Amino acid sequence: MTAAHSPTPAGAARDVLVIGGGPTGLAAATLLGQHGLRVTLVERHHDVYPLPRAVHLDDEVYRILHQLGIGEEFAAHTRPTSGLRLVDGGHRELATFTRERTTTTGLPQANMFDQPALERLLRANLARFPAVQVLGGHELLHLDTGGAHPVTARVQRPDGTAIDLHASCAVACDGANSTVRRQLALGIDDLGFAQRWLVADVRCTLELDTWDGVYQVCDTRRAGTYMRIGPDRYRWEFQLLDGESATDFAGVPALRRLIAPWVRAIPDERLSVLRCAEYTFRARVARRWRAGPVFLAGDAAHVTPPFIGQGMGAGLRDAHNLAWKVAAVLRGQADPVLLDSYEAERKPHATAMIRRARAMGQVMTGGGRIATLARRRIVPALAHSRTVRRTLLDSRTPALAPGPRIRRSTPRAVRGMLLPLVRLPGPDGQLLLVDRILGDRSTIVALPGVDLAAVPGALPPAWLTVDPDGGEGERRLARWLREAGVGWVRVDPDRVISAAGPAGVLG
Incomplete structure (x- = not known):
């Protein structure tokens, strides 16, 4: 990532320092820039990370992309998906939950995309804000909140030398292994989920003869997920067994052992593996999201299993919630107590979504033979439940909790909810x-x-x-x-x- 503007001289103070240039950091910098704040974004990579990671966002998050100014451009890089199909280990259908591929607003409820393409749009969009400075190839060494400035960051430049950056506040979007969270001793709570999974992204030059939605394989021995990302892009995720690793499935012939139900008629030469990596899916939430003028956002604040596709979206929701509050306080337009509402609102919301994702993971993988037999009887019946269908298909997320911003006297029907998009x-x-x-x-x-x-x-x-x-x-x-x-x-x-x-x- 190249610098969007000339570097700020060491010692010159900025309004906000954003640590981390993934989707959350880019969204935060954009929203702060829209408010005219002087922002410096520090990212250790020079350019967009090239491998696909996040692949799904819902219409609420798509709405945020429109506010960021890239909604129309993003439409060319995404495709709606038809819904969710639950199948057993033998790929026999248990239940299918279909979504409307289009809505009255034109924003589908479920959207598949390539994360590097999204990040390139976000980074190009930052050039519209002259007060936003991007420092690529710079790595945070230390963050201090006890000096002459509210925030001082010691940052290593690409040539190995170090500089100090000063700001009124900082937003740490530096990932699940957040340096800022560790240095400020904000802690993290484990919500009791840890599974090793293989994630494989594949390009196929032939059309796969499959239903055009997401498959969840509910199998206690080898749970899995399949989804189509683009015209020729597909993703598979499989729970790894004890003793297995990603190297066991390197290359098309080895990977075919897992993806054969979808690609039986496809010759090897028509398949190319873009990525085959091992991940440990976890459920965690930071104990505290704030230390004075420093706020955590994105994976630095919460880590969710991917089963409902809300990981990256949660980070964009964080940025959306926080940026305007920081701008209002720094401009003197709001009492600083407004900033207390960030954690009060976002932490319960993120925790609820993580618990929902964890529950879906347990549906897919929990229990033994008895649980498998029960699934075959219970899941098809649940598919006819209006409550279950609404839970799985309604993209509306929980209301935010009342507190420093949201009045408790507000009627529950609208309190903490999003204004309908029309x-x-x-x-x-x-x-x-x-x-x-x-x-x-x-x-x-x-x-x-x-x-x-x-x-x-x-x-x-x-x-x-x-x-x-x-x-x-x-x-x-x-x-x-x-x-x-x-x-x-x-x-x-x-x-x-x-x-x-x-x-x-x-x-």
């Missing part, structure tokens, strides 16, 4: 995602007739009134407000509802 007419009449219209400020979204004069000073001055008889998007928002029993909601820059009230009373 398309509304823009200034020229063109339909735009509502987020484009709201911008980067807090806004009141209200039904007609709400008394604007009664708005207390604590609520934002920006308003969006929705017409119940207007276009489809306005009608959907009006119906959502009425069904929740409220006349107005406060929508913060991360699109979370932090306050609400009835049509006739504000406050």
Whole structure:
């Protein structure tokens, strides 16, 4: 990764220092840059890490990509998937859960992609923000919060020399083995999941004759996952047995022992292995996400098993939640107590998603012969359960917990939830995602007739009134407000509802 701008001289203070240039760090730097903050991003690699890792994001995270400014470009690099199919060890179908491949907003609920392609989009997008500086080939040596500056980072440059970088605060996005988390003794809690898996990315020049969705192989001996990533890209993940390692499956002939059910008719010369590596899937959450002016985000704060495809997305949610709060506090527009809401909101949410992923992993791999027999009887029945189908297919994630930002008095139906994503007419009449219209400020979204004069000073001055008889998007928002029993909601820059009230009373 080359520097996007000229390096800041040693000793010159910045607003925010971002450690780590993966998707979370790039998203954080972008969102902070959108608020006009002076940001330095430090990344030890010079360029995008070339091997695929994350491959899935949902429509909520896709929504964040639009706010980052790359939503339209990303559409050319992704493909929607049809849903989830559970099969047993003999590849007999247990249940199939289908998704809508398109939604009214145009953002599919499940999207497959290549992580290096996404990172290249994010890095190119950073060039739009002259106050964001990218230092590639730089590695953090030490982070200090007790000196003359709120944050001082000792960083090793590509030539081996070291410099000190100063900032008002820092966001540590430096991965599961976070140097910052270790140095600041923030700790990490194990949620009781550790499994060794093989992850294989394969290019195939022939079309595979398979259902166009994700397969989960529920087998206590050899659980597995299959998914199509792109026109000629496929991923398989298999639980490794004791004594096995990735080297046992290096090359197409060896790997074929595992992927044969999908590629029986495909000759070896039509297959090429892009990556075949061993990973230990874990479930962990940092004990503390903040040390004074330093915040953890992404894998530095939480590690999730991949079974529901929320690992990378959780990091982007962190960045989305934190960046606008940091900007508001550094600009003097919000009380510093707002920053306490980051961990209070994101830690329970991330933990809930990790537990959901762990439960899916246990469904796939738990128990012995009796559990396998039970799966064959129970899973097909569960497929007809409305509750189970909603849990597996509804991409909406849990509401954020009330606290320093989200008022406890807010009706539960909307409290901590995301504003529904709809398309509304823009200034020229063109339909735009509502987020484009709201911008980067807090806004009141209200039904007609709400008394604007009664708005207390604590609520934002920006308003969006929705017409119940207007276009489809306005009608959907009006119906959502009425069904929740409220006349107005406060929508913060991360699109979370932090306050609400009835049509006739504000406050």
